[in-house]
Amino acid sequence: MEIAILGCGVMGSAFARKWADLGHHLRLYNRSRAKAEQLADETGGQFFDQIEEATRGADLLLLGVKPHQLNTIGAALEGLDEQQLIFSILSGVTLKELKKEIKGGISIRMMPNLAITCAKGVTAVAEDPSLSEGVRKKVNELLEPLGKVVWANEQDLDIITALAGSGPSFACALIEAFAEAGIEHGLRSEMAFDLTLAMMEGAIALVHAEENHPAVIRHKICSAGGTTIAGHRALQEYRVQAGIMAAIEAAFNKARGKS
Ligand SMILES: NC(=O)c1ccc[n+]([C@@H]2O[C@H](COP(=O)([O-])OP(=O)(O)OC[C@H]3O[C@@H](n4cnc5c(N)ncnc54)[C@H](OP(=O)(O)O)[C@@H]3O)[C@@H](O)[C@H]2O)c1
Known part of the structure; x- marks a missing residue:
């Protein structure tokens, strides 16, 4: 497939x-x-100075x-072919807004995460009744090699x-905290991170294997x-779980433009 990447930052x-x-x-x-230019060197792709040339064909x-740059990009995307797919990973930008800014093509809203880098990503694709079975199949074929794909209600x-x-x-902040606690009490950094990652992988595997609520496993270990x-007791005193829920809420409010 010919794929145009418009914005070659972290996710692009x-x-x-x-x-x-x-x-x-x-x-x-x-x-x-x-x-x-650098990404073209690395991937064997072609770079373009004009967006119109990059998207042609x-x-x-x-x-x-970034989400606020949609109107700049949208204005430059006049005259897209009706069959061209447009994947938007722009946080908080709705399908309605996408379709208003980008006239041609088939706009699809999705939210991936950076773990696509190692084929362990999660990409949620917004359900859209106007998508044909053929398009849904293509979307899955393009995203499944990058990790898990879920189709979700846009809301x-x-x-x-x-x-x-x-x-x-957020998970990386937790990984750091576990490892730094080990380092504080005498473990070498490399060992502390190694143990933390193996422990996290084990905890995830346990939750999968036991098919139980994590609380059941948590109590087995106590x-x-x-x-x-x-x-x-210390986790409760420091309100760690409430802190994580507050972090998700802050990100959620930002995504829906409430802060
Ligand atoms: N980071 C994540 O983990 C993550 C996860 C899911 C979704 N997202 C979404 O992915 C999008 C990109 O995030 P990011 O973290 O990859 O940001 P980023 O690293 O800042 O990348 C944005 C890129 O867009 C380029 N750009 C800005 N305006 C442009 C324009 N008018 N035309 C062409 N290129 C332009 C920037 O170029 P310059 O070099 O000139 O600045 C930069 O390379 C955001 O909408 C975000 O919501 C991010």
Whole structure:
């Protein structure tokens, strides 16, 4: 497929690298030329100075700019072919807004996360009754090699943005906290991070394997009068779970433009 990446920042580049590995040909365009040029070198794609040239003949356009830049990009996308797919990963930008700004093509709203880089991403695609079965199939074929794909009601996209889009960043803060606690008490940094990641992977595997609510597993690990329950008391005192819920709520409010 010919894929135009419009905005070669963190996410645009992540998609570009994966799709290049899968054999797609890239047409790269970025406001500052150097990023597109470098990504073209790396992926064997072509970079363009004009957005119109980048999109001409592309089967798919990925919008990888910041949400407030949609109108600049939209204005430059006049006269798209009706069959051209447009993937928007712009946080908080609705399908209605997309279709208003971008006249031709088939606009599809989605929310990926950065774990697409290692094919462990989560991409939520907004359901749209106007999409044909053929288009849905194409969307799945393009996204499934990058990780999990879920089709969701558009009204849930903002909370999904907070939970699964921003989520890896919050999870990294937790990983740091676990490892730094180990370092504080004498573990070498490398070992502390190694143990933290293995422990996290194990916890996730347990939740999958036991098909139980995490609370059931949490209690199995708490032996009477033991170390784990002592730790849980501290988690409650520091309101760690409430803090995580507040972080998701802050991201959610930002996504739906409330802050
Ligand atoms: N970061 C994430 O984990 C994540 C996850 C899910 C969704 N998203 C969404 O993905 C989008 C991009 O986020 P990001 O984190 O990748 O941002 P980013 O790293 O800042 O990338 C944005 C890119 O767009 C370029 N750009 C800006 N205006 C442009 C224009 N008019 N024409 C062409 N290129 C333009 C910028 O170029 P310059 O070099 O000139 O600044 C920059 O390279 C956002 O809408 C965000 O909501 C991000």
